[in-house]
Amino acid sequence: MAAIIFIVILIFIIAIQAFLPKFLRESEAFGIYIPDTHVKDQRIVHMKNRYTQLILTSGILIIVIFIGWLWMFRPAEEQIVFSGMVAQIGALIFSMGLYAKNHISLANWKKNEKWTEGQSERKVVDLQFREQLKILPSLFFIIPMLITLGLGVLGLSQYDTLPNQIPTHWGPSGEADAFAEKSWGSVSALPMITLLLQGMMLFFNGAMKQSGAKIQVRHKKRSRQQQLAFRKYSSWLLFVVTITETVLMGYLQLTIIYPEIMSASVTLGFTIGYLVIILGSVLYYTVKVGQSGTRIAVAEQDVNPENVIDMDDDQYWKFGLFYVNKDDPSILVEKRFGIGWTINMGHKGSWVFLVLLVGSIFLIATLL
Template identity: 75%
Template sequence: MAAIIFIVILFFNIAIQAFLPKFLKESEVFGVYIPDTHVKDQRIIKMKKRYTTVVSMVGLVVLTLFIGYVLISSPPEQQIVFWGLAAQIGTVVLSMGLYAKNHIALANWKKEEKWTSGQVERKVVDLQFREQLKLLPSMYFVLPMLLTVSLGIYGLSQYDSLPDQIPTHWGANGEADAFTEKSWLSVSSLPFMTLVLQGMLWFFNRAMKQSGAKIQVRHKKRSREQQLAFRKYSSWLLFIVTITITLLMGYLQLSIIFPETMSTSVTMTATIAFLVIILGSVLFYAIKVGQSGTRLAVSHFDERMDGVIDPDDDQHWKFGLFYVNKNDPSILVEKRFGIGWTINMGHKTSWIFLLLIVGSIVLVTTLQ
């Protein structure tokens, strides 16, 4: 079963990484802002195609080798996990290496050929944008958190009847394969970490409302409609992830409280269902919505404006991946290379948020 899980995840990662340029805005290529005057540059089109071809071909070779290794050698689960992780890391390293090469080449072309020279940069501000957002209300995220708190309290109330060894990890076959001594911390660690994840997703949903809208100056109506839809779909994706995590972690918590009723087949089924829902939702999100809603059909089309471009904020994007702008009040910003959102590393709240997440994980792992 571990082999099947790793094969599915590896195939999913290869597909997303290979076709990622097709899901992004034409004006943001390999982390570099491209003005409208150059989005149809044949060099850029060939660069994106070459990236997709190389990642796809190498990824399929890696996937084929991994499947062949599993079928021919019938290795134990530990080796499947090791080589499965190695294959995942290898494909990521490959795609990021190609990204780095293309990012540097594009940045040099843009600088040497002065793509933005002679054009006026103009930022569009829509004061009514936030009022028309259709994000899910916070209650959708708070209720699962209350359920997790209730399960945590119930688990502590059953402390005396719990086994002396508390499971902390479950293998791909649904069996617990790591344990720790029973303590108040070990009993409550799973609900606590679930609560941390739920809180993170709730925070993202709220932060999206405060994030500045990237409305294109040459396509105001179209990009505005896409931005509204993009955030609505993003909110729903966060909610689906929240519910899925809550159900899986809740089941595992109940299996700790009632170990005699635990079924490895149910645990395995729950894990597979979790992966299918999460990966399926992300895939739908990427294909249907695309980054910034660029794949969504809209009803508005604008007349083009010559000599005017969107603000070139490359200086705030470190290597096209990390956004650092202390003058931007947005905590969350749309990714330039990838689907979804990233945090503004120039905002102090972002660092507080990261410290809380990392601190929570370190606290639980060190005290268990």
């Protein structure tokens, strides 16, 4: 079962990475802003297609080698888990290396050929945009947190009846494979981890409301509708993740409190269900919405002004992956290469969030 799980995840990672350029804005390629005058440049089209081909070819090779190794050596579950992780990391490293090569090439073309020269750069500000957002209210995320808090209190109330060894990790087979001595910390660790994950989803959902909209100057109506849809679907994806992790972690907490309900097959079923829902939701989100809502069909057409382009903000994107802009009030910003959001490393609030996150993880680790 572990082998099947890792093969499925590997296929998912490779497919998403390979076709990622097709789910992004035309005006952004490999972390570089592309003005409208060059979005149809055949060199860029060829670069995207070549990227997809190479990622698919290397990915298929990795999968074939992994399956061949499984068939020839019949490894133990621990070896499968380790090798599966190595295969996933290898696929990601290769894709990032290819991304880096393309990023540098595009940056050089843009600089040497002066793509934005002679054009007026403008930024669209829509004062009514936030009023029309359809992001889920915070209550949708707070209720699961209250459920987790209740399970944590229940675990502590049953402290005297709990076994001396508390499960802290469950393997791909559904069996607990790591334990810690019973303590207030080990009994509370799982609910605390769950609360941390739920808190992150709540934070991201709220930060999206304050995030500035990237409305294109030459496609105002279309990009505005796509931006609204992108945020709505992003909020629902966060909610789906919150609910599924609440169900899975809640079940695991109950198996600690009431070991008699523990069943490896049921635990495996919950785990597989969690993976199916999460991977399926991300896949639907990617294909249906795309980055910045670019795959959302909009009937309204714009009258495009000539010699006007969006603001070139490449200077704020370090290697096209890390956004650093202290003058931008947004904590959360849309990714340039990838699906979803990233944080503004130039905002003080982002560093407060990261410190709290790392501190919480360290605190939970010391309790085990």
